[in-house]
Amino acid sequence: MLFAFVYPQGINRGIDYLSGKNIPLGFHVPNVPFRLGLDLLGGTHLVYQADLSKSDNKSDAMQGVRDVIERRVNFFGVAEPLVQISGSDRLIVELAGISDVSQAIQLIGATPFLEFKETKSDTQAILDAQQKGQRLNEDPLQSTGLNGKHLKRASVTFGQQTYQPQISLELTSEGAKLFAAITKKNLGKIVAIYLDGVPISTPVVQSEITDGSAVITGKFTPNEAKLLATRLNSGALPVPISLVSQQTIGASLGAESLSKSLKAGVYGLILVALFMILFYRLPGVVSVLALGIYVVIVLTFYKLIGVTLTLAGIAGFILSLGMAVDANVLIFARMREELRAGKSIRASMHEGFSRAWLSVRDSHVTTLIGAFVLYTFTTSIVKGFALTLGIGVLTSLFTAIVVTRTLLNLFSGQRFENKKWLF
Amino acid sequence: MFWFSISLTIVAVIVTLVFGLNLGVDFKGGSVLELEFSPSAGGGIPEVEAVQKSLSEFKEISIASSGTNGLIIRTVELSEQGHQAILSQLKATFPSSGLVEKRFDSVGPLIGNELKSKSITAIILVLFGVIIYIAIVFRKLSRVLPGWAMGLAAIIALAHDVVIPTGMFALLGHFYGIEVSAVFVAAALTVLGYSVSDTVVVFDRVRENVLKGGVKEGFGAVVHKSIMQTLTRSLNTTFTTLLSLVAIYFFGGESIKYFALAMIMGIFLGAYSSIFVASPLLVWWNKRDQADR
Numbered sequence A: 001m002l003f004a005f006v007y008p009q010g011i012n013r014g015i016d017y018l019s020g021k022n023i024p025l026g027f028h029v030p031n032v033p034f035r036l037g038l039d040l041l042g043g044t045h046l047v048y049q050a051d052l053s054k055s056d057n058k059s060d061a062m063q064g065v066r067d068v069i070e071r072r073v074n075f076f077g078v079a080e081p082l083v084q085i086s087g088s089d090r091l092i093v094e095l096a097g098i099s100d101v102s103q104a105i106q107l108i109g110a111t112p113f114l115e116f117k118e119t120k121s122d123t124q125a126i127l128d129a130q131q132k133g134q135r136l137n138e139d140p141l142q143s144t145g146l147n148g149k150h151l152k153r154a155s156v157t158f159g160q161q162t163y164q165p166q167i168s169l170e171l172t173s174e175g176a177k178l179f180a181a182i183t184k185k186n187l188g189k190i191v192a193i194y195l196d197g198v199p200i201s202t203p204v205v206q207s208e209i210t211d212g213s214a215v216i217t218g219k220f221t222p223n224e225a226k227l228l229a230t231r232l233n234s235g236a237l238p239v240p241i242s243l244v245s246q247q248t249i250g251a252s253l254g255a256e257s258l259s260k261s262l263k264a265g266v267y268g269l270i271l272v273a274l275f276m277i278l279f280y281r282l283p284g285v286v287s288v289l290a291l292g293i294y295v296v297i298v299l300t301f302y303k304l305i306g307v308t309l310t311l312a313g314i315a316g317f318i319l320s321l322g323m324a325v326d327a328n329v330l331i332f333a334r335m336r337e338e339l340r341a342g343k344s345i346r347a348s349m350h351e352g353f354s355r356a357w358l359s360v361r362d363s364h365v366t367t368l369i370g371a372f373v374l375y376t377f378t379t380s381i382v383k384g385f386a387l388t389l390g391i392g393v394l395t396s397l398f399t400a401i402v403v404t405r406t407l408l409n410l411f412s413g414q415r416f417e418n419k420k421w422l423f
Numbered sequence B: 001m002f003w004f005s006i007s008l009t010i011v012a013v014i015v016t017l018v019f020g021l022n023l024g025v026d027f028k029g030g031s032v033l034e035l036e037f038s039p040s041a042g043g044g045i046p047e048v049e050a051v052q053k054s055l056s057e058f059k060e061i062s063i064a065s066s067g068t069n070g071l072i073i074r075t076v077e078l079s080e081q082g083h084q085a086i087l088s089q090l091k092a093t094f095p096s097s098g099l100v101e102k103r104f105d106s107v108g109p110l111i112g113n114e115l116k117s118k119s120i121t122a123i124i125l126v127l128f129g130v131i132i133y134i135a136i137v138f139r140k141l142s143r144v145l146p147g148w149a150m151g152l153a154a155i156i157a158l159a160h161d162v163v164i165p166t167g168m169f170a171l172l173g174h175f176y177g178i179e180v181s182a183v184f185v186a187a188a189l190t191v192l193g194y195s196v197s198d199t200v201v202v203f204d205r206v207r208e209n210v211l212k213g214g215v216k217e218g219f220g221a222v223v224h225k226s227i228m229q230t231l232t233r234s235l236n237t238t239f240t241t242l243l244s245l246v247a248i249y250f251f252g253g254e255s256i257k258y259f260a261l262a263m264i265m266g267i268f269l270g271a272y273s274s275i276f277v278a279s280p281l282l283v284w285w286n287k288r289d290q291a292d293r
Helices: A002-006 A008-020 A058-074 A101-109 A123-131 A173-185 A222-233 A251-306 A311-340 A345-377 A380-409 B002-019 B048-054 B080-093 B109-137 B139-143 B147-176 B182-213 B219-251 B254-292
Strands: A043-050 A082-086 A090-096 A114-119 A141-147 A151-158 A165-171 A191-195 A198-201 A213-216 A241-249 B030-037 B061-066 B070-075 B099-107
Touching: A043 A058, A043 A101, A058 A082, A058 A090, A058 A101, A090 A101, A101 A241, A101 B080, A114 A173, A141 A173, A151 A222, A165 A173, A165 A222, A241 A251, A241 B080, A241 B109, A251 A311, A251 A380, A251 B099, A251 B219, A311 A345, A311 A380, A311 B182, A311 B219, A311 B254, A345 A380, A345 B109, A345 B182, A380 B182, B002 B147, B002 B254, B030 B080, B048 B061, B048 B070, B048 B080, B070 B080, B080 B099, B099 B109, B109 B139, B109 B147, B109 B182, B139 B182, B147 B182, B147 B254, B182 B219, B182 B254, B219 B254
Parallel strands: none
Antiparallel strands: A043 A090, A043 A241, A082 A090, A114 A141, A114 A191, A151 A165, A165 A213, A191 A198, A241 B099, B030 B070, B030 B099, B061 B070
């Protein structure tokens, strides 16, 4: 049953074949795909750092950044994009199977950071000094607290006298209150509108504005105005962000890695199976069967939990396979010892299992400790490895004790007592 | 045998200190750009020197060929603009080379340092977890040996299993430019887990034999007996694991090749050290304890 879940293509083909031979079965096994990681699928992994130094409510600001970026990413129509906050001020974006990564980065990174700034008491002094090349690191304006998160909607309009394209901003009710206070305070002075740290419009306040609407005028072509409005609508960021890490894997490399690691897995499995059968004979065959069941159970878990399979994850899986074999080896080695000591097959089986159990338990628990620590304290690549290793080790405990035992018990009857060479 | 391990460990430590590890960009920060060429008719694969010349305006750049038609470019951390600038520059200089970008990694130094400290924390935590677990599991042996002594013996064996491959990679990094990346840490940690279970299996047998027969023939003899009894299992398990790892090494592709290599060394040493390091340590401890009494 589980096999059908793990490899539905094969079963469905079989059903189709039977239907062709006039044996209609009339159903197909649902096909739940494995979730592949970026390194196997090709794609890009981006880490952004948000500058929260000026933000009062940091977790709110991060949530805001996340929402905005997510909207932006969804705009690409990438299958299952991942946008998540990591730590207190990081944002991770994963885009799988995307062909033009640089365009994606530009669109995400270009997300406008909108801010309204006002003059401060020494603005004129700073400007004068800057004309002479002094105090260049000082900002002549100061933040008003009104920024992109107070924006409700942006649209392109045309100036009534100028017929020039301009962008009308509609602010949220909170933003409207703030804007009213700012315009009242700065009557007759400049309130500059900054986009991504650059002033794009520096109007002088003519009257107090209470209806929460503002206009950005500037030298726009209609197309530029439209693009800017779209960008503003898809979200102006509450705080600035910068790209601190990027990992991009081409689709061809991903496909190559996938086929290679699958090949490695299959060869590894065959070698191990051969060794087990040659060395342990009948129990070896049993353990290979148990291993088969083990593989199917583990793969089912991957599909059910939705484990993202990466290269390191596959390595973890192959390794946990080694652990599963080890459990069998421990049991069989012990069984053989008891057989050599002259016990019956049934008795040695019993002894083998109960004596080996402590070792199996201890070695699995210590590996689990490692997997758990890795999973909790590390990031992406290593985490995937720890997860598959952990699932594998837990499953291996189950198959070694339950599956191998049940299968072996089938051979513990009287008939086998005089065929000890099989063991 | 014991001395052999000690001297090998010392050599590994010295080599690591002298050469240092060749850390990958994920630890150190920087950018790696991997390209592949599939030249169309009339075009050839650009020479490294030609590429170097074409990219001479970029600072701190190192270019190496990889495989028959690949190229790896390493630089300081690049912005997305810098990344695109390099690509378009190359495409303009070598229009018929069929250049395809296979991989681009760019990591800021901040992230790199974070990964480093996280990895070290993880390793230390694993070690502590293991000592505590062993102390609890083997508490019944306390009339022969204190529980933490077994934990400590296991940890010394572990250090041996991780330090020697690290030294090996310091050598590989120095002479062949092989880099230590985050995956290496995963390998080291798995080796830790494996090596512990190997040691635990031997200790388990020691415990069983001590509880069953006591230590009339001397603790050393009991340990020796236990090692002999678990030898087949140790060899078989190591062998089967090595089989899968060798498969990964040869068929798994470039990116996890050195992961497999680190694991092969570690697993092999893990089996070796539980027999020739951890167990002799137990006996030595026991003798010292008895001399004290």
